[in-house]
Amino acid sequence: MNSSRLSNFALVLSLALFAGCGKPPATTADSAPAAPAKIKLGFLVKQPEEPWFQYEWKGAEKAAAQYGFELIKQGVQDGEKVMGMIDNLAVSGAQGFVICTPDVRLGPAIMARAKQRGLKVVLVDDQFVQDGKFMTEVPYVGMSASRIGAQQGQALAAELKKRGWPIGESGVCAITFEELDTARERTDNSIAALKAAGIPADRIFKAPQKTTDIPGSFDAANVLLTQHPEVKRWLILGMNDNAVLGAVRALEARGFTADTAVGIGINGTDCLDELRKARATPFFGSMRVSAPSEGFMSAEILYKWVKDGTPPPLDTRTEGTLMTRENFEQVLKAEGSAP
Numbered sequence: 001m002n003s004s005r006l007s008n009f010a011l012v013l014s015l016a017l018f019a020g021c022g023k024p025p026a027t028t029a030d031s032a033p034a035a036p037a038k039i040k041l042g043f044l045v046k047q048p049e050e051p052w053f054q055y056e057w058k059g060a061e062k063a064a065a066q067y068g069f070e071l072i073k074q075g076v077q078d079g080e081k082v083m084g085m086i087d088n089l090a091v092s093g094a095q096g097f098v099i100c101t102p103d104v105r106l107g108p109a110i111m112a113r114a115k116q117r118g119l120k121v122v123l124v125d126d127q128f129v130q131d132g133k134f135m136t137e138v139p140y141v142g143m144s145a146s147r148i149g150a151q152q153g154q155a156l157a158a159e160l161k162k163r164g165w166p167i168g169e170s171g172v173c174a175i176t177f178e179e180l181d182t183a184r185e186r187t188d189n190s191i192a193a194l195k196a197a198g199i200p201a202d203r204i205f206k207a208p209q210k211t212t213d214i215p216g217s218f219d220a221a222n223v224l225l226t227q228h229p230e231v232k233r234w235l236i237l238g239m240n241d242n243a244v245l246g247a248v249r250a251l252e253a254r255g256f257t258a259d260t261a262v263g264i265g266i267n268g269t270d271c272l273d274e275l276r277k278a279r280a281t282p283f284f285g286s287m288r289v290s291a292p293s294e295g296f297m298s299a300e301i302l303y304k305w306v307k308d309g310t311p312p313p314l315d316t317r318t319e320g321t322l323m324t325r326e327n328f329e330q331v332l333k334a335e336g337s338a339p
Contacts, residue, residue: 039069039306042089042097043299044082048075051269052291053100056124059295060098067303072097079106086113095306096120098298104129104181111138120305122312124298126182134181136314139305141298142182143266143289144317149186152264152287153193155322156235159262159284160199163233171231172204173224175217175238175247183212183239186266190237209243217246225254234282236263241270241286248274248282258282267291268323268331275325285328287320290335294318 043060045053057073064071072094076082082101089097096119101110107128114121125142128135160170174191177183191204207224209216217238234251238244244265251261261282265271268288274281301312323331 037093039303040072040089040092040094041069041299041302041306042072042074042085042094042099043295044074044076044085044097044099046075046077046100046102048073051272052267055269055291056100056295056298059290059292059297060299061295062292063296063299063303067300069303071299076102078102079109082106082110083113086110086117086119090117090119094119096122096302098122098124098302100125101128107135107138111135120302122298122302122305124294126180129181139301139312139314139316141294141301141316142318143294144319145182145185146189147317148266148287148289148320149189150193151320151322152186152237152266153190154197155264155285155287156190156237156262157194157197157199159264160235161197163262165233167199167203169232170203170235171228171233172199172235172237173221173247173251174204174206175220175236175243176206176208177212177239177243178208180212180239186239187237194235194237207247209238209246212239212242214242214246214249217243218250219246221247221250225250232260234261236261236282238263238265240267241265244286245271245274245283251282256282258284264322266320268320268328272328272332275323275328277325280325285322285324288323288328288331289318289320292335 043057047053060071072089074085076085099121104126108130111121121138123138123140127140128138172194174187176187194204195201205224205228207220209220234256236244236247238247244263248263258280262284263282264284265286268286269291271283271286274283297316305312321331
């Protein structure tokens with residue numbers, strides 16, 4: 001073989017060897033499709049220490065277990081924490097979050113940041129507000145504030161009638177918090193239901209609370225009770241259990257008992273210890289809304305939105321069930337919340 005032919009042969013052989021040095025043939029294991037990434041979702045609440053939100057988280061955890069997504073739970077007590085958590089969720093690979101915002105006026109800013117980060121948003125409990133109006137374009141899961149307020153008022157009117165209290169000696173202590181739209185909608189409709197049941201407007205007294213806790217309600221009720229010492233029997237309403245419990249404490253301090261005062265709260269989570277007391281107190285009961293159900297429902301809606309790409313309904317509402325010291329154990333057991 002002359003030198004020219006030998007050189008050509010060597011070149012061909014080198015090219016063949018070089019080509020064979022690429023990626024080795026795929027094995028059966030290599031060709032198997034990779035498992036899809038697990039969907040990751042956040043659930044942010046404004047008061048993580050409150051029983052209501054802990055129960056909502058339990059419901060969301062149940063949804064995560066059923067559908068196989070990863071749930072990130074976090075308390076966001078102010079706007080700075082909300083914005084920081086949205087960024088953290090995006091960095092961690094989350095695709096959306098459920099939120100009960102610490103301030104409904106943060107809605108536009110939250111939605112702008114979520115859009116920037118490519119995250120879907122579902123609201124629970126409180127709706128966002130922009131320019132004094134609800135942001136109805138954001139999917140929302142929560143109790144029907146108007147309906148549950150009306151149920152509260154109707155239940156109080158029924159107790160007044162059942163006990164045969166004279167209207168002229170009775171009064172309504174309405175603990176209000178006008179700054180929060182959801183709270184105002186509840187108490188306004190409760191008062192409307194009482195009027196519809198025949199209770200005169202001049203027997204209904206509003207007591208605005210400065211803070212949305214038991215001390216805030218206690219102080220508001222004390223002012224009202226000082227102004228109206230002539231009232232011998234009281235009906236008590238408020239936006240939630242704590243609003244009514246604070247007023248109950250104020251009434252008890254002035255000698256009122258379960259025979260001369262009756263209060264009905266809303267939520268049915270912060271009043272369980274009160275209902276378990278051996279002796280009845282003026283706290284008669286609560287319009288129970290299932291926090292686990294709302295947590296499950298909101299997380300489920302978000303998961304299906306992320307997974308299927310189909311936008312959820314914009315407004316999903318629940319109503320309440322009157323829970324008293326006589327039936328609260330059965331109510332809790334029925335919804336799976338019994339301790």
